[in-house]
Amino acid sequence: MATFKEFRNNVKPNWCPGCGDFSVQAAIQRAAANVGLEPEGLAVVSGIGCSGRISGYINAYGFHGIHGRALPIAQGVKLANRELTVIASGGDGDGFAIGMGHTVHAIRRNLDITYIVMDNQIYGLTKGQTSPRSAAGFKTKSTPEGSIETSLSPLEIALSAGATFVAQSFSSDLKQLTLLIEEAIKHKGFSFINVFSPCVTFNKVNTYDWFKENIVNLDQFPDYDPTNRVAAMNKIMETNGMLTGLIYQDKTRKCYEDLIPGFAQEALAKQSLDITREQFDNLLAEFK
Amino acid sequence: MEDRGSARGGRRKYGPHFSTALNRLGYYLYGYRHFSSRIKGGHTNNKIRISTKPIRAISDDLDILVAFDQESIDLNSHELRPGGVVVADAKFNPTLPDGVDARLFAVPITAIAEELGTSLMKNMVASGASWALLGLPLEVFNKAVEEEFGRKGPAIVEKNVEAVKRGAEYVLELAGGPLEEFRLEPADGRQKLFMIGNEAIGLGAIVAGCRIMSAYPITPASEIMEYLIKKLPKFGGTVIQTEDEIAAATMAIGAGYAGVRAMTASAGPGLSLMMESIGLSGMTETPLVIVDTQRGGPSTGLPTKQEQSDLNAMVYGTHGEIPKLVIAPASIEDCFYDTIEAFNMAEKYQVPVIVMTDLQLSLGKQSCEMLDYEKIPIERGKLVKDAPPLEPNELFKRYEFTEDGVSPRVLPGEKYGLHHVTGVEHDEAGRPSENAQNRQKMMDKRLKKLKGVYIREAIRVDAPHEAPDLLMIGMGSTGGTIDEARQRLAADGVTSNHVTVRQIHPFPADLLLPYLKSAKRIVVLENNATAQLAAQIKLHCGFADNIRSILKYDGTPFLPSEVYKACKELN
Ligand SMILES: Cc1ncc(C[n+]2csc(CCOP(=O)(O)OP(=O)(O)O)c2C)c(N)n1
Ligand code: SF4
Ligand SMILES: [Mg+2]
Numbered sequence: 077m078a079t080f081k082e083f084r085n086n087v088k089p090n091w092c093p094g095c096g097d098f099s100v101q102a103a104i105q106r107a108a109a110n111v112g113l114e115p116e117g118l119a120v121v122s123g124i125g126c127s128g129r130i131s132g133y134i135n136a137y138g139f140h141g142i143h144g145r146a147l148p149i150a151q152g153v154k155l156a157n158r159e160l161t162v163i164a165s166g167g168d169g170d171g172f173a174i175g176m177g178h179t180v181h182a183i184r185r186n187l188d189i190t191y192i193v194m195d196n197q198i199y200g201l202t203k204g205q206t207s208p209r210s211a212a213g214f215k216t217k218s219t220p221e222g223s224i225e226t227s228l229s230p231l232e233i234a235l236s237a238g239a240t241f242v243a244q245s246f247s248s249d250l251k252q253l254t255l256l257i258e259e260a261i262k263h264k265g266f267s268f269i270n271v272f273s274p275c276v277t278f279n280k281v282n283t284y285d286w287f288k289e290n291i292v293n294l295d296q297f298p299d300y301d302p303t304n305r306v307a308a309m310n311k312i313m314e315t316n317g318m319l320t321g322l323i324y325q326d327k328t329r330k331c332y333e334d335l336i337p338g339f340a341q342e343a344l345a346k347q348s349l350d351i352t353r354e355q356f357d358n359l360l361a362e363f364k
Numbered sequence: 365m366e367d368r369g370s371a372r373g374g375r376r377k378y379g380p381h382f383s384t385a386l387n388r389l390g391y392y393l394y395g396y397r398h399f400s401s402r403i404k405g406g407h408t409n410n411k412i413r414i415s416t417k418p419i420r421a422i423s424d425d426l427d428i429l430v431a432f433d434q435e436s437i438d439l440n441s442h443e444l445r446p447g448g449v450v451v452a453d454a455k456f457n458p459t460l461p462d463g464v465d466a467r468l469f470a471v472p473i474t475a476i477a478e479e480l481g482t483s484l485m486k487n488m489v490a491s492g493a494s495w496a497l498l499g500l501p502l503e504v505f506n507k508a509v510e511e512e513f514g515r516k517g518p519a520i521v522e523k524n525v526e527a528v529k530r531g532a533e534y535v536l537e538l539a540g541g542p543l544e545e546f547r548l549e550p551a552d553g554r555q556k557l558f559m560i561g562n563e564a565i566g567l568g569a570i571v572a573g574c575r576i577m578s579a580y581p582i583t584p585a586s587e588i589m590e591y592l593i594k595k596l597p598k599f600g601g602t603v604i605q606t607e608d609e610i611a612a613a614t615m616a617i618g619a620g621y622a623g624v625r626a627m628t629a630s631a632g633p634g635l636s637l638m639m640e641s642i643g644l645s646g647m648t649e650t651p652l653v654i655v656d657t658q659r660g661g662p663s664t665g666l667p668t669k670q671e672q673s674d675l676n677a678m679v680y681g682t683h684g685e686i687p688k689l690v691i692a693p694a695s696i697e698d699c700f701y702d703t704i705e706a707f708n709m710a711e712k713y714q715v716p717v718i719v720m721t722d723l724q725l726s727l728g729k730q731s732c733e734m735l736d737y738e739k740i741p742i743e744r745g746k747l748v749k750d751a752p753p754l755e756p757n758e759l760f761k762r763y764e765f766t767e768d769g770v771s772p773r774v775l776p777g778e779k780y781g782l783h784h785v786t787g788v789e790h791d792e793a794g795r796p797s798e799n800a801q802n803r804q805k806m807m808d809k810r811l812k813k814l815k816g817v818y819i820r821e822a823i824r825v826d827a828p829h830e831a832p833d834l835l836m837i838g839m840g841s842t843g844g845t846i847d848e849a850r851q852r853l854a855a856d857g858v859t860s861n862h863v864t865v866r867q868i869h870p871f872p873a874d875l876l877l878p879y880l881k882s883a884k885r886i887v888v889l890e891n892n893a894t895a896q897l898a899a900q901i902k903l904h905c906g907f908a909d910n911i912r913s914i915l916k917y918d919g920t921p922f923l924p925s926e927v928y929k930a931c932k933e934l935n
Binding site (some may be wrong): 139149 | 598
């Protein structure tokens, strides 16, 4: 069995010192080892952004795609080889602005993949513009007078899109984050984890300290029932989305792959490409 | 031969049994559907041309017009040739417009159908009437009807057969027997297929081993998706209807990366959305097959009409510079074989391949010679299985510099194949790199992959003359029309050669050159307004002074007479 060190490679991340994304990377590596994966059995697909670089920093099959499209690429990988563990990841702009259409549809489609968003409430790579997660009034390069749009709530959206696994965490809480990623990988269906991952360079408001002060950790509520969708929605609204932990999980729904008619358990990529003469003749019959 | 009516009455296609029966008799058929993007309402018609010899074009005029309303007669009777025939439903008291030289047979189509129980059988009555006028044997028709309705029980079959018979009897009595001038010579009886280009593409994809299609519906591409939705599950595969064409293309890229042959299909608007994905496929050297069934553009344009105006988008689309193959099938057979080849090329050269059709090729139902599923063997190029162990921390050189530019490819899951894939410029293992030397080498490596690469029959040549008066050049569905125009020109003593360009990009300049050189005048035919194919020829081969364009962009395919006339008027 691989240890978390085997999920490390020798590529030096180009993230700023102190960037939250370092811990997200570490948590993925630990979780992968903890659930017993081998590097060759893991595919990490990422979008474009500072966060999108993550697929290059994990020793696994990594695919760094285009801005906002990590999810469709990841779903294609999973359909082609369902024996792989597939993790898609990227930034808040990647997943909730340019890629939002894919995010809601991937959620409702429910393929068995894990989606981790590194949410820093800003566009890091392009040097500090407003993101769909930036709060109203937030001043950035693109909103010098303060943002006049409200921030969107990915957790509410995920729930209403029919998510079967919704969690949120904070990159400083490596223990909780690792555990949640493990649960997400084990979940048979689409798992969505939004991670507060501070940008120390461009976001001077949503800092580590700010998160520490504002976060409500669900681990402190032993009675909280993550199988109750209504309660989950209430909790998100009550806390204004500032909660961490496993928020909702539905283990009863089948994943997409299991619902495709005639879809084998074996990876499609391993199946023969050939068809027989008899199969071909049958295909021709309707055109005669 | 044509049947016409408005879409409102559910009269959307002439019964399939009519053409199935003709196909079984061995006739060559060529269909053309005129429809509008409104689902209900709007005039529709369905033309079918019948011949004992191969035909690949619509005809200038009609012999028989079958009409279910007066509007159809009013709109279309001018297309009848002198002495043509109109078979119309007596129910609306049909009349011929002034000046139309035709015979009108008013058959109580609705009345007979209703008498037999349902007006749904109008089709049958009308088909029976037309069949009888052509002097064809009813048994073959009845057999096709039997197969079509057999599942619904003998009573239904019997009723339909009766409808055919009554239609036939009624019209024969009016006409005094089959019409001698329309009597068809017996056909060769050889087994042929009758299908649309989109079905041939779907079939080709299955034979090629494509097992995932991700697509978003659009006219005129949707039939490919619909065909594969029915068939792929039988081969362990699946079709996924995505949220948009960006998802469709990138999902196919993900599947291709993970080792499954995957495709998407769309038309102009979808192609526009896929541009960034095409670049990703090119940069990451991930196989991708896209079908673009061209329709009238720009924007929503003429969504149900013929055009060939996406050529530039396919050749030049996506930012930066990547190797990319654009293939243009020119027949139903091509749709099948080229699709198989597209998948081979995409894997062998690890590039995006665009299969370009046009609406008439995608949707016109035509005769097709028997297909051979073994003619083009599956080739997967440098796909590595069981790669040897790597040193600790060493990555698989997925983008290794090689002689031909094509690097070994491993699939995720492979024990010793770990590497990184990125649309960012990268080194041999896929790690991002901004090194200037590496950048240049990588660009050269990618771009040389398709140097001198040709598909089978990159140009198709019919060159009976050493120094013809005309060299006619076309692509896609226009070949049959060009050939008919050439026959008429030959009768006037004008000699011509014909080249169909089937590989649009990289442009097969050296193959085309000798034919350009030998012709006195070069004519390029295309369904667009800006002569996009001619521009490619001029760019890659020259001859600008000697090239003339015949362009049509009103939404309808070329007619042989139009091409003939335009050629006569050339300067
Ligand atoms: C189609 C396209 N538009 C714009 C960009 C430029 N771009 C790259 S990353 C990015 C946003 C990054 O923000 P986010 O997704 O939140 O990631 P972060 O850098 O904050 O981790 C933008 C706008 C691009 N690469 N592609
Ligand atoms: S700019 Fe912000 S998000 Fe990007 S690496 Fe630096 S700290 Fe991280
Ligand atoms: Mg961000």
